[in-house]
Amino acid sequence: MAATQKKICMLGAFAVGKTSLVQRFVDGLFSEKYLTTVGVKIDRKVVAVEARGDVNLILWDLQGEDDFNNLRATYLRGASGHLIVADGTRGATLETAIRLRDLAAEMTPGAPCLLVVNKSDLRSSWEIDDKQLSALSEDGWCWLTTSALNAEGVEAAFEKIAAMVTQ
Amino acid sequence: MRDNVPETVASALARAVIRSRRPAFVTSDSDGNALRWGGSLRAYGIGELSSGLAVADQIPFLTGLLPLADTPAEWFRMQTEGVFADVHLVPHGAEDWIILLDSTREVRGEASVQQLRNELQLARNGGESDASPAPAAASSVAELYSVLGILALARRPDGSFSVVGTPPDWALALFPLADGVANPSEMSPFLENFLIDADPHWHERRPDRLRSGPWREDTPDGDFIDLEATAIALPRGSLLLVERLGARHRDATETLQKAREARLGHYELLRDLEHKEVLLHTIVHDLSGPATAMQGFLQLVEDVELPPQLRKLSTTAMRQSIRQQEMVGEILDVFAAERRDLSDFRFDAGGAPDLVGCVREAVESMVPVFGKRGVGLRCDVLDQAALRVVGEKSRLDRVLFNLIENALRYSPRGSTVSVGVESARDWVTVCVEDQGEGIDPDLAKTIFEKLSQGRGDKKGKAGLGLYFCRITIERWGGELGCEPMSGGGTRFWFRLRPSDP
Numbered sequence: 001m002a003a004t005q006k007k008i009c010m011l012g013a014f015a016v017g018k019t020s021l022v023q024r025f026v027d028g029l030f031s032e033k034y035l036t037t038v039g040v041k042i043d044r045k046v047v048a049v050e051a052r053g054d055v056n057l058i059l060w061d062l063q064g065e066d067d068f069n070n071l072r073a074t075y076l077r078g079a080s081g082h083l084i085v086a087d088g089t090r091g092a093t094l095e096t097a098i099r100l101r102d103l104a105a106e107m108t109p110g111a112p113c114l115l116v117v118n119k120s121d122l123r124s125s126w127e128i129d130d131k132q133l134s135a136l137s138e139d140g141w142c143w144l145t146t147s148a149l150n151a152e153g154v155e156a157a158f159e160k161i162a163a164m165v166t167q
Numbered sequence: 168m169r170d171n172v173p174e175t176v177a178s179a180l181a182r183a184v185i186r187s188r189r190p191a192f193v194t195s196d197s198d199g200n201a202l203r204w205g206g207s208l209r210a211y212g213i214g215e216l217s218s219g220l221a222v223a224d225q226i227p228f229l230t231g232l233l234p235l236a237d238t239p240a241e242w243f244r245m246q247t248e249g250v251f252a253d254v255h256l257v258p259h260g261a262e263d264w265i266i267l268l269d270s271t272r273e274v275r276g277e278a279s280v281q282q283l284r285n286e287l288q289l290a291r292n293g294g295e296s297d298a299s300p301a302p303a304a305a306s307s308v309a310e311l312y313s314v315l316g317i318l319a320l321a322r323r324p325d326g327s328f329s330v331v332g333t334p335p336d337w338a339l340a341l342f343p344l345a346d347g348v349a350n351p352s353e354m355s356p357f358l359e360n361f362l363i364d365a366d367p368h369w370h371e372r373r374p375d376r377l378r379s380g381p382w383r384e385d386t387p388d389g390d391f392i393d394l395e396a397t398a399i400a401l402p403r404g405s406l407l408l409v410e411r412l413g414a415r416h417r418d419a420t421e422t423l424q425k426a427r428e429a430r431l432g433h434y435e436l437l438r439d440l441e442h443k444e445v446l447l448h449t450i451v452h453d454l455s456g457p458a459t460a461m462q463g464f465l466q467l468v469e470d471v472e473l474p475p476q477l478r479k480l481s482t483t484a485m486r487q488s489i490r491q492q493e494m495v496g497e498i499l500d501v502f503a504a505e506r507r508d509l510s511d512f513r514f515d516a517g518g519a520p521d522l523v524g525c526v527r528e529a530v531e532s533m534v535p536v537f538g539k540r541g542v543g544l545r546c547d548v549l550d551q552a553a554l555r556v557v558g559e560k561s562r563l564d565r566v567l568f569n570l571i572e573n574a575l576r577y578s579p580r581g582s583t584v585s586v587g588v589e590s591a592r593d594w595v596t597v598c599v600e601d602q603g604e605g606i607d608p609d610l611a612k613t614i615f616e617k618l619s620q621g622r623g624d625k626k627g628k629a630g631l632g633l634y635f636c637r638i639t640i641e642r643w644g645g646e647l648g649c650e651p652m653s654g655g656g657t658r659f660w661f662r663l664r665p666s667d668p
């Protein structure tokens with residue numbers, strides 16, 4: 001049986017680790033060097049979801065949104081779900097994440113969003129604290145923490161979103 | 168040709184036609200089955216025929232056309248086996264005649280005339296022509312795409328795409344483009360998504376170009392390339408161009424990268440600074456601990472009977488200790504102000520302080536100190552109505568205290584410091600004037616800087632008081648300054664915006 005295809009958008013402020021998470025997940029690699037993504041890069045990986053079989057994730061890595069560049073809303077079209085990434089060491093990226101979730105909800109009603117707070121290897125210099133995170137849970141957010149550097153939580157994040165979009 | 172042309176000329180003409188146009192024929196019966204055939208059938212890719220079998224089964228391009236029945240004679244032009252052929256269909260009695268004539272030369276001639284016409288038009292319109300790539304004329308445009316390394320796909324009416332000209336090498340390496348047919352939806356999910364926007368663009372024949380924005384594809388050799396797609400609606404066709412982004416795009420990317428790195432670097436620096444300041448803050452704070460303890464001991468000593476000499480020493484020690492604590496307080500003030508400087512000041516109009524009230528309080532609280540030093544303190548705002556300004560009360564109090572205390576420090580015994588408030592449409596101004604020596608105009612420019620050395624030998628405190636005033640006032644969108652007065656003495660002033668203009 002052919003795997004079902006699901007488009008997932010990687011959303012978040014620049015340099016939060018969207019590209020690094022995809023690279024860690026798809027190729028098992030990590031690079032310290034920051035190479036900004038311009039435009040769109042699409043990668044694929046099949047994950048097995050319990051009781052649902054294989055899901056072919058089509059991962060759309062979109063460039064970070066900032067003063068220099070705006071996200072094109074049309075890129076979100078047809079997405080089954082979104083991984084919204086924030087950088088634990090930069091509190092402001094959580095605000096961007098919240099804004100992006102609203103945009104995603106507008107563009108793709110019903111598509112689930114999973115918040116990923118990345119760079120858990122730098123926990124000691126995080127600006128996002130547990131209180132903020134539990135407030136997000138109360139707000140209905142699904143979130144988990146990851147590190148593209150040491151791979152912690154990365155598989156779990158992609159498996160989680162795969163499960164969420166095949167619900 | 169029939170009547171007035173001599174027989175010899177007519178047959179010469181016929182021979183010439185036969186030589187140059189390679190005629191061939193097939194006839195069929197009223198059921199469409201082959202009867203007879205002859206001529207250069209092979210030139211048109213037609214091999215062995217069998218009589219009695221359906222012609223259309225043996226010559227695919229005649230499918231659906233036979234028998235001709237009562238239709239009048241007609242012809243069409245087609246391409247087969249690399250040659251163009253004019254196919255004449257002529258019903259003749261019980262037989263249908265299918266006659267093939269080679270028209271390749273004619274088509275080529277037309278094409279080159281058309282191409283010339285297009286090129287002329289291009290030249291005339293400076294490239295902005297509607298030079299529609301009519302099939303025969305498309306060749307020069309197609310060459311252009313190849314030279315530019317652009318993959319050009321022409322949209323067919325049924326929604327499929329054909330490749331125009333020769334695809335560039337990068338495209339051949341990335342996408343299946345065999346047979347000159349392309350399916351953008353299968354080439355990349357990115358293009359699939361772009362087609363959703365391109366379709367209405369083509370359909371409505373919008374005159375502008377629709378760009379997809381850049382996207383990146385991995386190449387089979389492990390590298391990547393950046394591409395961008397453009398949808399163009401021409402008067403008689405729709406084009407999808409896929410272009411490899413070159414040096415300009417790399418430059419733009421690099422600039423963007425630098426800007427983002429700078430933004431990250433700035434952020435890291437700020438945070439680093441903040442960490443250091445927190446550390447320093449803690450240290451400074453700890454410095455005031457022993458001073459408080461020392462003042463406690465000295466207080467005990469003061470309650471004891473002491474010879475006048477010792478009493479004097481203990482009073483001096485007490486004064487020094489208080490001064491130390493003041494210095495620490497001053498440094499902590501600046502820390503607090505600078506720290507908040509990094510974040511945004513959000514003004515709450517409801518909490519706007521009354522400047523007149525603040526001045527009145529500050530003056531009243533300082534009257535005793537002035538009395539001790541034999542300096543007068545005059546204030547002519549005591550009965551003025553409230554003036555609310557953009558700012559925050561506790562810091563405004565510190566600013567006023569600093570300025571009045573600074574004036575006192577430079578006031579000779581017997582002189583007077585006066586404090587006034589003036590209100591204009593856009594500003595509310597506070598002046599603190601002393602009758603001291605008058606500040607050196609050069610110093611007036613730098614006195615509000617961090618760690619400015621102050622005036623004369625009365626350097627006094629940590630040199631941060633006026634700096635604190637500046638960053639606080641400027642943060643509220645105000646201004647401040649000082650200058651010597653014509654009749655002697657110095658005027659310090661600051662002004663703030665009224666909170667309800």
Ligand SMILES: Nc1nc2c(ncn2[C@@H]2O[C@H](COP(=O)(O)OP(=O)(O)O)[C@@H](O)[C@H]2O)c(=O)[nH]1
Nearest residue numbers: 015016017018019020031032034119147148149
């Ligand atoms: N320490 C640490 N650095 C990370 C992590 N993920 C990404 N980075 C670094 O953060 C920078 C930005 O990552 P990138 O994936 O390009 O961010 P993007 O702009 O969101 O795609 C790069 O220098 C990465 O090496 C992580 O989990 N831990």
Ligand SMILES: [Mg+2]
Nearest residue numbers: 018019036037
């Ligand atoms: Mg990226």
